[in-house]
Amino acid sequence: MSQTVFVTPQWLADHLNDTGIQVVDARLLPPGQERFRDVGREYRAGHLPEAVFFNIEQLSDSQSPYPHMLPRADHFAVAMRELGVDHEKHLIVYDEGNLFSAPRAWWMLLHFGVEKVSILAGGLQAWQQANLPLVTGEVSLAPTQFEAHVAEDNVIPLTKMLVLSHEGGTQIIDARSAPRFHAEADEPRPGLRRGHIPNSLNLPWDHLVSEGRLKDNDALQALFKKAGVDTTQPAVVTCGSGVTAVVLLLALHQLGQQQVSLYDGSWGEWGSRDDLPVRP
Numbered sequence: 001m002s003q004t005v006f007v008t009p010q011w012l013a014d015h016l017n018d019t020g021i022q023v024v025d026a027r028l029l030p031p032g033q034e035r036f037r038d039v040g041r042e043y044r045a046g047h048l049p050e051a052v053f054f055n056i057e058q059l060s061d062s063q064s065p066y067p068h069m070l071p072r073a074d075h076f077a078v079a080m081r082e083l084g085v086d087h088e089k090h091l092i093v094y095d096e097g098n099l100f101s102a103p104r105a106w107w108m109l110l111h112f113g114v115e116k117v118s119i120l121a122g123g124l125q126a127w128q129q130a131n132l133p134l135v136t137g138e139v140s141l142a143p144t145q146f147e148a149h150v151a152e153d154n155v156i157p158l159t160k161m162l163v164l165s166h167e168g169g170t171q172i173i174d175a176r177s178a179p180r181f182h183a184e185a186d187e188p189r190p191g192l193r194r195g196h197i198p199n200s201l202n203l204p205w206d207h208l209v210s211e212g213r214l215k216d217n218d219a220l221q222a223l224f225k226k227a228g229v230d231t232t233q234p235a236v237v238t239c240g241s242g243v244t245a246v247v248l249l250l251a252l253h254q255l256g257q258q259q260v261s262l263y264d265g266s267w268g269e270w271g272s273r274d275d276l277p278v279r280p
Contacts, residue, residue: 026105031188067241077148084141097125103246122212172200175239183280192271195278203227205244234259
């Protein structure tokens with residue numbers, strides 16, 4: 001059974017003042033753009049009313065050498081309490097409008113126990129195109145009693161990825177661009193090797209996206225089939241840093257496949273290790 005997690009700008013505008021709705025701004029800059037853009041400043045310059053800033057960079061594990069690794073559950077809970085995020089509300093997350101980072105926020109919130117999370121179709125761009133209001137500055141909300149718990153941990157560690165890559169049996173799907181996957185282009189983060197995890201398939205995340213939301217199910221099925229993916233079977237998704245891999249996970253979720261795990265270390269971990277096998 002297929003299912004969508006998207007809500008439209010008009011639906012959100014109609015429900016923005018509902019007490020059970022809370023909006024979360026999850027904009028994130030692609031690697032390299034932080035040299036000439038300040039995403040915090042962009043958030044303060046214009047965001048949806050009452051939208052708190054879910055800073056994926058700052059919400060990652062600061063002790064890890066790899067980018068965007070999940071924090072500990074207790075650390076995440078403290079951060080959400082300080083932001084004023086209520087785990088009992090229906091959370092609506094959005095990004096700039098490219099579906100680059102909202103899925104990562106959606107997945108993180110679900111991973112830590114929030115029951116109802118949706119994504120604003122088209123993100124900030126679609127909201128603006130609908131001539132809906134923005135506000136400026138920080139949003140300061142009263143602290144909440146956010147409770148984080150991991151009901152089912154679908155995060156794959158490096159040790160298990162080594163086994164899956166070597167022995168097979170589970171589809172591994174890489175969301176990076178084809179040139180990066182095939183070792184034809186450098187990684188945007190310095191110090192990483194070119195290539196991909198042995199026995200993995202490639203489906204670039206942006207092929208699944210149109211106007212800030214997922215393409216229709218027939219198009220998604222066709223893209224997965226072309227990439228060699230059987231959408232009826234379990235899979236592990238990966239990318240550069242565990243962000244765009246979630247777009248693949250989201251697409252499989254929309255197609256009704258719930259048995260999808262994330263290799264959170266992704267190429268940021270695998271590609272930095274000289275002792276791990278790499279294929280061009």
